[in-house]
Amino acid sequence: MEKPEPFPFATVDELKERWPDLPPGAEDHATVLLKDASQFILDVCPEAAQADPASRLRVACAVVRRSMTVPDHLAGLSSGQETTGGVSRSWTPSNPHGDFYLTKTERRSLGAGRSRAFSVQIAGFRSSPEHRPWCSLAFGATYCSCGADIAGEPIYER
Structure with a gap:
């Protein structure tokens, strides 16, 4: 299958427009993740090749942002708990490894899940x-x- 243009679907500058808090010095890493995310989107949602380029750009940026917002101290953590005196705190990160995934709304905006007669x-x-x-x-x-x-x-x- 021929890759749609532009590929990757977003640039680091476009990612920064949507995520002004991109960690400083993470541009090279973000460039690699944008390429990976664009291919991931095509792999799991082939209909994205015919989607509007603006939708592909938005979804690629969202996928990369979710992947990059995993704090290092939580990497690999499936749950955690702290107790001090009578106060306790617990947490369970939803994406501890920074994996790529598409939400239902993102899949729909890329054209997946639409019914067609045949x-x-x-x-x-x-x-x-x-x-x-x-x-x-x-x-x-x-x-x-x-x-x-x-x-x-x-x-x-x-």
Whole structure:
């Protein structure tokens, strides 16, 4: 599959416009993550190739921001608890490893999950079968008596 243009879907400057608190000195890391996030989006949501470029840009920036906002001291932490006297505090980060993921709304904005009508031909029927000359249809009936309508060729009245 050919990658849509532009690829990656966002630049570091566009990420900074949406996330002014991008950590200083993280531009090189963000550049790599934007490339990875753009490919990730195409891998899990192939419909994104036809999505509006502005939607791809917004989603790529959101994916990278979620990935980069994991504090180092929480990396790998699935839960935590502190107790001091009668006061306790607990936490469970939702994305401790900074993995990429798409929210339901992001998938929808990229075109995934939209229903489309389609049909499937399950047998090699001809579009207009040949009926027997004595088929009921030849005499003005609204039904076929030779079976060509169900089998593609006459199967009764041979």
